Amino acid sequence: MSAGPDAGGADGVWVGVDVGxxxxxxxxxxxxxxxxRTARGETPGRRVDPTLVEDAIVDAVLRVAGEAxxxxxxxxxxxxVDAVGERxxxxxxxxxxxxxxxxxxxxxxxxxxxxxxxxxxxALAESAYGAARDTTSSxxxxxxxxxxxxxxxxxxxxxxRNGMAGEFGHMKVVPGGQACPCGGEGCWEQxxxxxxxxxxxxxxxxxxxxxxxxxxxxxxxxxxxxxVTAAAADGDLxxxxxFWMVGNWLGLGVANLVxxxxxxxxxxxGGVSAAGERLLEPARAALRLSLVGADHRxxxxxxxxxxxxxxxxxxxxxxxxxxx
Amino acid sequence: MSAGPDAGGADGVWVGVDVGxxxxxxxxxxxxxxxxRTARGETPGRRVDPTLVEDAIVDAVLRVAGEAxxxxxxxxxxxxVDAVGERxxxxxxxxxxxxxxxxxxxxxxxxxxxxxxxxxxxALAESAYGAARDTTSSxxxxxxxxxxxxxxxxxxxxxxRNGMAGEFGHMKVVPGGQACPCGGEGCWEQxxxxxxxxxxxxxxxxxxxxxxxxxxxxxxxxxxxxxVTAAAADGDLxxxxxFWMVGNWLGLGVANLVxxxxxxxxxxxGGVSAAGERLLEPARAALRLSLVGADHRxxxxxxxxxxxxxxxxxxxxxxxxxxx
Numbered sequence: 001m002s003a004g005p006d007a008g009g010a011d012g013v014w015v016g017v018d019v020g021x022x023x024x025x026x027x028x029x030x031x032x033x034x035x036x037r038t039a040r041g042e043t044p045g046r047r048v049d050p051t052l053v054e055d056a057i058v059d060a061v062l063r064v065a066g067e068a069x070x071x072x073x074x075x076x077x078x079x080x081v082d083a084v085g086e087r088x089x090x091x092x093x094x095x096x097x098x099x100x101x102x103x104x105x106x107x108x109x110x111x112x113x114x115x116x117x118x119x120x121x122x123a124l125a126e127s128a129y130g131a132a133r134d135t136t137s138s139x140x141x142x143x144x145x146x147x148x149x150x151x152x153x154x155x156x157x158x159x160x161r162n163g164m165a166g167e168f169g170h171m172k173v174v175p176g177g178q179a180c181p182c183g184g185e186g187c188w189e190q191x192x193x194x195x196x197x198x199x200x201x202x203x204x205x206x207x208x209x210x211x212x213x214x215x216x217x218x219x220x221x222x223x224x225x226x227x228v229t230a231a232a233a234d235g236d237l238x239x240x241x242x243f244w245m246v247g248n249w250l251g252l253g254v255a256n257l258v259x260x261x262x263x264x265x266x267x268x269x270g271g272v273s274a275a276g277e278r279l280l281e282p283a284r285a286a287l288r289l290s291l292v293g294a295d296h297r298x299x300x301x302x303x304x305x306x307x308x309x310x311x312x313x314x315x316x317x318x319x320x321x322x323x324x
Numbered sequence: 325m326s327a328g329p330d331a332g333g334a335d336g337v338w339v340g341v342d343v344g345x346x347x348x349x350x351x352x353x354x355x356x357x358x359x360x361r362t363a364r365g366e367t368p369g370r371r372v373d374p375t376l377v378e379d380a381i382v383d384a385v386l387r388v389a390g391e392a393x394x395x396x397x398x399x400x401x402x403x404x405v406d407a408v409g410e411r412x413x414x415x416x417x418x419x420x421x422x423x424x425x426x427x428x429x430x431x432x433x434x435x436x437x438x439x440x441x442x443x444x445x446x447a448l449a450e451s452a453y454g455a456a457r458d459t460t461s462s463x464x465x466x467x468x469x470x471x472x473x474x475x476x477x478x479x480x481x482x483x484x485r486n487g488m489a490g491e492f493g494h495m496k497v498v499p500g501g502q503a504c505p506c507g508g509e510g511c512w513e514q515x516x517x518x519x520x521x522x523x524x525x526x527x528x529x530x531x532x533x534x535x536x537x538x539x540x541x542x543x544x545x546x547x548x549x550x551x552v553t554a555a556a557a558d559g560d561l562x563x564x565x566x567f568w569m570v571g572n573w574l575g576l577g578v579a580n581l582v583x584x585x586x587x588x589x590x591x592x593x594g595g596v597s598a599a600g601e602r603l604l605e606p607a608r609a610a611l612r613l614s615l616v617g618a619d620h621r622x623x624x625x626x627x628x629x630x631x632x633x634x635x636x637x638x639x640x641x642x643x644x645x646x647x648x
Contacts, residue, residue: 136485137484137485149584151584153477153482158477158585158586159586160461160585160586160587161460161461161586161587161588161621161622161624162586162621162622163586164583164586164616164617164621165584165585165586166584166586167583167584167586167616167617168583168584170583170616171580171583171584172497172576172579172580172614173496173497173499174498174499175497175498175576182616182617184614184616187616252496252499255496256495256496256580257584259488259491259492259494259495260473260475260489260490260491260492260495260581260584260585261482261484261489261584262482262483262484262485262486262487262488262489262490262491263484263485264485290496290508292488292491292494292506292508292511293488293491293506296414297485297486297488298485298486300485
C-alpha cells in the first residue's frame with residue numbers, strides 16, 4: 001500500500017486523530033482535506049494509566065498509515081489543552097491531568113505532532129474545508145450537552161492567555177438566572193444547549209398523548225435530546241417549541257458574539273444541530289433582531305457544520321500542517 | 325526647527341492626528357511613542373463641507389511637522405471607519421458620510437496615511453506603549469457616555485467583517501432590560517457607562533442635603549458624570565454607590581469578554597475611569613466571581629488606561645507605522 005502524492009509530502013501521509021471518552025478515530029487526510037481512510041480504536045477509560053490511552057492512539061495512527069511514512073500527525077483531544085498546545089490539562093473522560101501529551105506522542109511516533117482540543121480542531125476544519133471555507137473569520141458554536149466554541153481568524157483559532165478563549169457557553173445572559181455547574185448563574189449554555197432543550201421539553205410535557213410523551217414512556221425524566229429531535233421531526237409541537245426556544249437563545253447569544261467579533265460566518269455544529277432549519281431559522285431571526293446596527297452591516301449567515309464526526313481529525317491535520 | 329532621528333525615518337517625522345467633534349489634535353510621535361510636540365485646531369462642525377474639516381487636519385499636521393518632512397501620518401477619527409480603513413462611514417459630530425478620507429488626505433499631504441477610529445487607535449497605543457504594553461492580547465473598554473471597545477491581538481486591532489468588531493456596549497446582559505438608543509434592550513452600556521452612572525445617582529438622590537445634591541442644586545436633572553465623580557471623591561455615599569454599581573456591571577461584562585477572548589489584560593479608559601480604584605476595585609471582584617474557571621486560570625488584571633487624551637494620536641501613528 002502506498003499513498004499518493006496528494007496525501008502528504010513526498011510519499012508520506014498526514015494523519016489526524018480524534019480521541020474522545022469512548023473511541024479513537026484516526027484518518028489519513030489528503031491535501032484537499034478529504035479523509036482517505038480511517039482506523040478506529042477504543043479508549044481504555046479515564047481511570048487507567050495514561051500510557052494505555054497513548055498506546056491506543058499510536059496503534060490507530062500506525063494502522064491507518066499502513067506502510068506509508070508519517071509526514072505529520074495532529075491530535076484532537078476531548079479535553080482542555082494548555083495555551084501552547086503541549087499538555088492536556090484536564091479531560092473529563094480521559095486520564096490526562098497536565099500530561100505532556102504532545103511531546104510523548106511525537107517521541108513515540110517519531111514525527112512532529114500538533115495538539116489542540118477537539119472543538120478547536122473542528123472549527124479549524126470547518127474554516128479550512130467546511131461551512132466557513134473562503135472566509136477570513138468565523139465563529140463556531142458546538143451545541144452538545146453544553147456549548148463549545150471557537151473563533152477562527154485568518155486560519156488560526158484564537159486560543160488566549162490560558163488556552164481558554166471561546167468559552168462562549170459561560171457568558172452570562174440572564175442576571176441571577178439558571179445555576180450552572182461552572183458555579184455561575186445565567187450562563188448562555190443553560191438556555192441554549194442539549195441540556196436546555198431537554199429541560200424546555202420536560203417543562204412542557206403535558207398529560208395528553210403526544211409523540212414526545214410516547215417516546216419517553218410518559219416519564220419526563222427519561223426524555224433525551226435525540227427524542228426531542230425525533231419528535232420535532234414527527235410534528236410534535238412541544239418538541240418544536242423547545243427547539244424554537246433553543247434557536248431563539250442561540251440567535252441572541254450569537255448577536256452578542258457578532259457584536260464583539262464581527263465574524264463573517266457563524267457555524268453551528270454538535271448533536272443539537274441535527275435539527276437543522278428547525279434550530280437555525282429562529283436563530284437567524286433573533287440575530288437580526290438583536291444585533292447592533294443590523295441594518296447598516298452585513299449580518300453573518302448562521303449555517304450548519306458540514307464535516308460531521310471527522311471534523312476533529314481533519315482540523316488536527318490542518319493545525320499540524322500550519323505548524324510544519 | 326529639525327526633528328531628531330528618533331522622531332521619524334531619515335529626517336522625517338511621524339504625525340498622528342485625533343479629530344473629534346470639537347477639536348483637532350496633532351502630534352509628532354517619536355519611535356518610543358512619546359509625543360514630542362502638539363498642535364491644536366478647531367473642528368468646524370458637522371454641518372459643513374467636509375473639505376473644511378480636512379483643511380483643519382492638514383493645517384494642524386503641517387504646523388506640528390514644521391520644517392521636518394512627513395514620514396507618515398495616522399488619523400484617529402471619532403466615527404465609524406470601514407473595514408479596510410479607507411472611508412469614514414458615519415460620524416455623529418463630523419460631516420463625513422462615506423467619504424474616502426484616507427485617500428483625500430494622503431493626496432493632499434503627499435504621504436502615506438493610515439485611518440482608524442479613535443477608540444481603536446487608543447487601544448493600539450495602550451497596547452504598544454501604555455497599560456497593555458508587553459502583552460500579546462488586550463481588551464480595551466472606554467467608558468464614556470456609552471462603551472467603546474477593542475480587542476488587540478499581536479499588535480493589531482480586531483476590526484471584523486464590517487469594521488464593527490468591539491461593539492461590546494451592545495452585548496445584551498439583561499433580557500428585556502433597559503431600552504437602548506441602538507434599538508435593543510438590556511445592552512451592557514445601559515448598565516455600565518457614564519450614562520448609567522448618572523441614572524443610578526439620580527435614582528438614589530434623596531431630599532436630605534448631600535454633596536451630590538449640592539453640586540446639582542438639588543435638581544436631579546442637572547446631575548452630570550463629573551459631578552458624581554467629584555461627589556464620590558468628597559465622600560458622598562450615593563455617588564460612591566453609583567460607582568460601585570457601574571464597577572460591578574463592568575466586572576460582569578468583562579467576565580463575559582474574558583470568557584470569549586481570554587485576553588492577558590483589560591484596560592479601562594474614558595471619562596468614567598477617572599474614578600480609578602473606586603470603579604476598578606468592584607470590577608475586579610465581580611470579574612473573579614463571574615469568570616468561568618477563575619480558580620484554574622490566570623485572571624487578567626483590570627487596569628486604568630495611562631496614555632490620556634493623546635492616546636488616539638499616538639495609536640494612529642502606531643497604525644501608520646505598521647502599514648509602512
